[in-house]
Structures are given as structure tokens and as C-alpha cells.
Amino acid sequence: VISNAKNTVQGFKRFHGRAFSDPFVEAEKSNIAYDVVQLPTGLTGIKVTYMEEERNFTTEQVTAMLLSKLKETAESVLKKPVVDCVVSVLATAFDTTLGGRKFDEVLVNHFCEEFGKKYKLDIKSKIRALLRLSQECEKLKKLMSANASDLPLSIECFMNDIDVSGTMNSDCEVFPKNHAAPFSKVLTFYRKEPFTLEAYYSSPQDLPYPDPAIAQFSVQKVTPQSDGSSSKVKVKVRVNVHGIFSVSSASLVEVHKSEENEEPMETDQNAKEEEKMQVDQEEPHAEEQQPQTPAENKVESEEMETSQAGSKDKKTDQPPQAKKAKVKTSTVDLPIESQLLWQLDREMLGLYTENEGKMIMQDKLEKERNDAKNAVEEYVYEMRDKLSGEYEKFVSEDNLGQPIKTRFQESEERPKLFEELGKQIQQYMKVISSFKNKEDQYEHLDAADMTKVEKSTNEAMEWMNSKLNLQNKQSLTADPVVKTKEIEAKIKELTSICSPIISKPKPKVEPPKEEPKHAEQNGPVDGQGDSPGPQAAEQGADTAVPSDADKKLPEMDID
Template identity: 50%
Template sequence: MRPLQMLASASDAALGGKDFDEVLVNHFCEEFGKKYKLDVKTKPRALVRLYQECEKLKKLMSANSSDLPLNIECFMNDIDVTGKLNRGHFEEMCAGLLAKVEAPLRSVMEQAKLKKEDLYAVEIVGGASRIPAVKERVCKFFGKELSMTLNADEAVARGCALQCAILSPAFKVREFSITDVVPYPISLKWNSAAEEGLSDCEVFPKNHAAPFSKVLTFYRREPFSLEAYYNNPKELPYPDPTIGQFMVQKVVPQANGESSKVKVKVRVNVHGVFSVSSASLVEVLKPTEGEEPMETDLAGKEDESKMQTDQDDQKAQGDGQKDNADKKSETEEMETSEDGKEKNQASSAKKPKVKTKTVELPIENSLRWQLTNDTVNLFVENEGKMIMQDKLEKERNDAKNNVEEYVYDMRDKLHGLLEKFVSESDRDTFSLRLEDTENWLYEDGEDQQKQVYIDKLAELKKLGQPIRERYNEAEERPKAFDELGKHIQQFMKIVEAYKTKEEQYEHLDELEMLKVDKQVNDAMIWMNSKMNAQSKHNLTQEPAVKVREIQAKTKELDSACNPIVLKSKPKVEVPKDEKAEQNGPVNGQEGTEAQPGSPEKGAAGGTAAPESAEGNKLPEMDID
């Protein structure tokens, strides 16, 4: 089975959904100018509204081919405007834009070296992909039915979120094998020592896999510099193609005076950033006995530059992206002459073994867009300030929203849930205050400090909180009285059981139980009086008794009564000699008389043997 080829193509840089919106806006600007004598483009607010309505109209036309209206009330100078358009006329106006659809598709197929039959499916995303004329041209180009299984508006954002999660050390995602590419070709330029000219080489061509590293080999006697640049400035979104200069330092000739072999590693990392990551000098120490060292001079030119490119396995080194590529690294020999032309050279001769030592070389970077440490520190400091500003702004908005939410919430409940708990005059006063606060929020209070909103909310709560508390009291009071009543009934049952001398409570102290009886009667009297007082109280007034008072009374009753009624019954301990007698005869002592001086001996000098459950006397036994 052939591997699945996945190919992504973006539309032309100058072609997108906004371009189609622009066509509609220009059309209606011209129409409104003739029909209503309005110069729309002179009024930014009106122009923004027109863009919004045109975007809605564009989406409606994608699903409907009939004439569709465009109506905007109070558009400019208190004038209502109206217009209409259909899909056929819209496509005629966009003929120039639609002609650009095929060019990027053809380009990406050529760059990927794929044929249309190599593609398994074509998935389209993006807002503009809903336009029937766009879908028709894409479908015609590939000769396949289009797939639209992804959310057209969210696909790019979801892909970016996934890529960020892959790169982030804080998230764990499934293992994906993703090959990114170099969007613009990157070349290196350097001074050639032999003819005192410039040589250059394209190190990473366009669409080269990234991240990727290459090793370049130079033969030099002294420090040299490399200049990296984008070799096709016309494709760049900015005017300067320079990436930066990299000075390889501390390069010295070999001990015999010949040029040293210098290996320079260049890399495009997972973020697409080019760098000269390392450089090393290969110092020849001593050839193996019986063999000659390899001749490194090319064409008799001792100081001529030679470049060798070692292509590393594509992988993300510690950047969070995992790659499952198992292919061995390939080595391509490239010899660069002084005129900059590249020649391929394949050496099949066996190379003699030479003892070498590798010395790391320092690299001085001079990047075109690199910021100084002071500038970076300043940006970091400014970022911290902006983060703090964002935090303060969020807190300010939250405080404002709290006021707005309270106004809406209380205004609705004053004529609903809380209506019975506020007098008519107080309700009118509070409603007026809420209305004034709402108007203030959209006028003078639109942009105030956080503390202003906090103070405004506190003022409103002074009026609203007592009403809400009366409602809460009315909801919770019956539950609290019910709980107190249950505790009173419980203790009353225990007192009654004590008075009837039930065995379970006969061990309790009489004086203490009188205290319990008094506490229960006092609690009953208190509860009845408070319930009677509350029943005569108006709900719009402060309650005669509050829930916390009832709960406190319940706790007081429990604290006074529980230590008395829950007192454990004392255990009756059997004397040791009685326990011994109950154990029966020991070691054949059955029938033996009690020894003189036994503590169990009665006035007649005898000992009474306890009876068994069957009424028989248990045998006596001596106690030592």
C-alpha cells in the first residue's frame, strides 16, 4: 500500500475572505453614494458597520442564490440605507479574485513533486472556502469531490493550538510525526581565500524539511566569517534578506603549515530560526604506522575552500516535538570552487586512518534582527508591566460587572422573589437607585477606577442586603425551629423515662435530672414565645428572632443536657473471691471446707455457696 501523502496549501497571500468583503463594500459604497448622496468612506464608524453587514451578506449568498437584502438603520446622518445583491452578480464582481484560486494549488503541487492522482482526498478549510465559486474551482482543479469534515473557521486555530501543545513542555499529547518546511531558501556566503572573491551556497532550499542540521567543512588557516541570507528577496514579506553574520574564531593552520579542517554545523530549528550552532577544528596528530595521511589539497590549491554537507536525521532536539524517522543519515559530498559553482564528488578510494583531535571554536554572532541584552531586558520589563496592567484591568472590569449584575439581579427580584420582604416605599426608593446606577454605568461610570465600582456596589448593598437577609431568614427560620423542637422532644422523653424508673436511666442523678427538666421547660417556653412574636411580625420588618439565635438556643440546650443524660451506666465489679467461687472446684478440691479466717466466713463460721441458674448450689472452694 502506498503511504498516505498529506499536503497543505494556503491560498494566495493576496487572496482571502476579506478580499471578497472588500468587493462588496466598494459596491455598496458606490451605490449608497448615488442613491443617498453619502460618502461612506469618510466615516470610519459607518464603514465598519458596512464591513460587518457585507460579511453577513456574503455568508448568506453562499447558501442562497436569490436576491438578498442589505438593510442598515441609522447608517449615516440618521439615514436608513437599503440595498440588495444576488450570488450571480457577486461572482461577476469577484471574477478577478476567483481567477487567483488555481495558481497556489498548481504551485504547491509542483513544489511537492506530486501529481493529482497521488492525492487521496482534498480537505478545504477557511471562511472563504464556503463560497460556491471557490469550491467549484478547487474541485475542478483536482478532479475530486471536496471533503469538508473539519470546522472551516476553527481548523487553523486548532492546528496552531496542537502545534503549541507539542512544543510546550507543560502539555503531553499523542506522538505525532510532523514534518515542517523551510518557507524561504537560505544561503551562506563567505570570502574565498584563493582568489579573494566571494563564494556562496544554498544550504536550505525552499520546502526543505525542518528542524534540520547540516555540517559544512571548510579548510582555512585563519578566522573567517559566514553571512546567511534569504536568496530570493522577492518572496520575503520584508525588504531586507539578511539573516546575520557568523565569525568563526581561533582558526589556526596545522603544525605543518597546511590549512586546518573546520566543521561548521548550521541548523534550522523547530521554530524555523536559522543559526550557526557550533564549529570545531579537526587537528591532525599523527598518521597510523605504515600509512600516509589523506591529501586534503584540492586541484593543487592549498587554501581553496571545500564544503561537505552531512545531513542529520530530522528530529526535534529537546523542543518537545517527537519524530519517528528511522532512516540512516545520508552524506553528500559537495565541493565548492572559487566561482561559486557546485560540483558533486564521490570518493570511492579507501581513506587512510589519521589520528585527529577536535577543538571547539567560539562563534561570534551578529544577527541582523538580534536585539541587545539591554533591549531584551527592557522588553521583558515592559511585558511584566503589561501583564500587571492586564490583571488590574481584569479586576476593574470584574468590579464593574459585579455592579451591573447586582443591578439586574435586584431589579428583577424586587418584583418577584423579594417582593413580600420590602415595603412599597422602600421598593420604589431602591428601584430608583438601581435605575440611576444603570444609567451611570453607561455614561460617567463607563471607565472608572476599580475602587469606584467597589464603593458603588457597597452603597447598593446597604439598601438591598437587609431585604435579602429578611428573605433568607424567612426561608431558614422554620427549619431552625423544627430542629430545636426535635431536641426538646428528645430530652422530654428521657426525663419521662427517668421518672418512670426505666432501667436505662436509673443510674442518673436525681438533682441533675431536675436541671434537665428545667432546661427543657425553659427552652419550650422560649421557643413558643418567639414563634408567637414572629407570627405577629410583618415580613417587611426585621424578624423578631433570627436563625442564629434559634441555633444558639439549640446548642445551649444540648450543652446543658447531653453531659447529664448521656452519662454512662457504672459497671458493677464482682469481688475477686466471688469470681473465684463462680469458677467451680479447682484441682479436685470439691467439698473441701473453707479455711479459717476466710473473708467469706459468716457469723457461724460457715460460708454460703452461691446458687446456679438451675437453683443448685455451686461447690465451695478455698481461697488462698
């Protein structure tokens, strides 16, 4: 705002819908730092420097720029696209008399007039009494903002030791008393071609801006009748509950004539009613509360008698097969194009939309350019510090920064990868040794597969040793002989060949199947009962018959 005040636009919302000749715009010029100009349409434009050239933008374009920026900010925070935008227009936007001080003044004037009539007091002649009334009116205004009922205002010893009191509520008078609102009117015109209606405010002095025009409404596709006469066009205008005026519909009445054998001429009832109606006003319950008077009934009965008498005379004068013209009417809806005051037409709106898209793309390009410049600056500061630090051993005479950075990164990562490759080779060599020693853990592996593992491991060891020897002879300022990507590829290759073979599980050994047990039929099964139990053994010992070997010989006397 301070460094680039001429190109920083702020407080532009108050210029919406304002002509450059509006006194309000003239008064605001002294409060802004940027320039405002008159556009070809008469509106107020904003003059800034864009892409090194002076450009005039409308207030609508500047508002679109602000909304686009807010949309981008919201999407970056919410992490999702934003598709809806709600714009609120307060009642105080273009009415300078809706401020708090103006409300206080209205209340003070009201009670000055009321107390003058009621108590015969000239309040404005005493400044102290006027200030007391102003303070009480300010309190009353705050109470009315939260209460809709009648609120009292009382002041003791106001003037000449007189106590005054009054009441006030927050009801609003939108329309005059007994005014039918909302309401509609039907206007009838006779035209041969499309025409335009212009709407104006009837009391320009009550408007907050000097232009009393509301809008223009063009009624399209109006054509003459078949005989070349003017067509009857009915236009319906309406003021809604919010006090907004609009042309709601328009219709054209077409008259068709045809010859038929019927003697009496029939006329559509709708056509008859439309012929009578030139300017109709549709008010709530207006038609229902107007019954037909006896005079109207009398006129209609006379018309019917006259038509019947005339038809009887014609029947006697004309042949029975005489052809009479039959009139039919039909209603055709007409399109309406509305052009509100200071409203953008479709062509201009499309042009502004296209320009906004171009400016959004230009902003993206400018952002990418600034990001690239910042990246270069950041790279320069980073390299300047590291060239005299960790990159010092890898610096060559070439004025190139990326090769130095690459050589440093390679020297940092290469020993770790060679160490990992060596661990893999050592692991597979141990497995090969265990297999050759016919250990139980690997005896199930196939000899051909293990030969393949041994061959791959030996090749990887030879490759690693040769690359290490060559790299140790290479200078740090030269490009490395082997890169980290090659070492990673070698580790992956060795693992893919050897790991599936050595991790092959042992085949499961199935236990021998048991013979099925047959059921006991005539005695014990599977040797059951061969060895008696403890009790049976004891009983057997008591009842057992001694064998011949166990029998004792009788004692003999030896002489």
C-alpha cells in the first residue's frame, strides 16, 4: 500500500454502479491514492499500470480479480476446489443516511416535534435539553435493535421542571398506508413491431444517487395481424414484496377469422374479456370483492336480447346455408430482454471473462518466474557456502555446480552400498559352505541350484573388487567409475537370483501310518489280559499249584 500506492487498489466497492459524474465519486477522489477515470459507458474506471502499460479497469473487473485471489487462497487452505461464492450487500452500501448518527437525529427530531405539541416546549432552544434528549434517543435506538415492542422514553425534569415521556417501536413503513403491495398491472399496447419500455423512479429526489433510471425492457417478436393492422400486446409489470420492479411477462393476442355454415357468429369469451381490458390492476382480493352490479346485468341482458333479435331478423332475410365469419383468438408469449442500469451485456461480460482468464495465466507465469529466480538465488547462496566446505575436495576448474554436487553425493552413498553388497556376498558364501558340509539346514537344496548361487556370488565378488580398486585410484575431482545406481542394480540382481533358492523350505516328513485297531471279540485284544493286574497276581499267588521242581523231598535219615 505504501511502496506501490498508485497501483494498489483499495476501497473500490463504493464505486459499483456509480457514474463518474456522481457527486459521491467526486468527493471520494480526495480519499484514494490511485486514479479514477471516466469510461466510455459513463461509469467510474480505475487507472493502474499493468504489464508496464497503463490500463483502465472497471470496478467489476477489479472485484473479479479480488474474488479470484480469494478463491485461490481458500483452495490452498482447504485442499479442495471452491465452486461457490456468497456476496452480501448490506443495506448501508449506498445509503449514507443509514448510519447510527442519522438514526439518532431522526429520533431527536421526532421527539422534539412530539414534546413541542404535547408539552409546549421548544427543546432546540436549550442546548442542555437537546443533549439529554440525544443521549436518551441513543439508548432507545439500542433497545429497539433487540425488541420489537413499544419502548418507553421518559426524562424527569426535562425543561422547566416538566417530566416528559413517549413511546417508540422499530416498525418500518415500506409502502404508504393502504398501498397494495406487492401488486401487478397489465398494460395494453397496439404495436406492429418490437418495442422498448423504460422504467424510472417517480421521486428522483429521494434516491441516494442522481440517476432515476431503473431499466429498459425490450419486448421481442411482435408482428402485425394477418390483415396488416396493429397487434394487441399485453405487458404485465410487477413490484414484489421487496419493492423490486420488473416486467414479468408479455403476450400477443392473435385474431383468426374463418367461414363456417353456422349462422350465429361465435366469439371466444376470452377475446371478449381482453377487448374490455386496457389497463388492469391485479391487487389482493380485488377481483373477488367486486360483485357484478344490477346495471351491468341489465346492460348484458339488453345486449343478449339485441343479438337474439338481430339473429332472428337475419334468419328471415338470409338463406339457411349462409356462411358467417367465426372469430377466434389465441395468446402467444413474447420474449423479454431486460437491461438494468449499468448492467453488463452478454458480449461485454464474455470479453471481461476472457480478459480475466488471460490475467490469471499471466499471474501463473509471473509466479513461476519469481519461483525460478528465488530458486537460483537460493542455489547460489547454498553453493557458495559448500564450495569452501564439504564440496571443497570435489571442486574442479570447470564452472559447473551440479557435477560437484553429484560427485559429493556419490562419495557419500557409495561406501554404504558397497558395504551392503559385501554383506550379501558374505551371507551367500556361508550358505554355500554349509551346503557343501551337508548340514541339515540346507541338505534339501538342489545341487544345480546351489551351483547357480555359487556362480552368481563369485561374479558379484569379482565385480565389487574390480570396481573398488578402480574407484580408489580415481581422483575426487573426476567423475566416479561406478555410480550408486549400478551398485543398487547389482544388489538387486544378486538378491533376485540367490534369495529364492536358499530360502526354499524343507519338505515335510510324514509320520508312519498306524494300523487300525480291531474290536475285541472272544478275548483280550493286542495282548490285553496277558499280564494280570496287581490284585489278580496276589490271588494267583495264594491259589497257585506248585510245580514238580518246587516240590520238597521228604527228609531222609543218613546213617
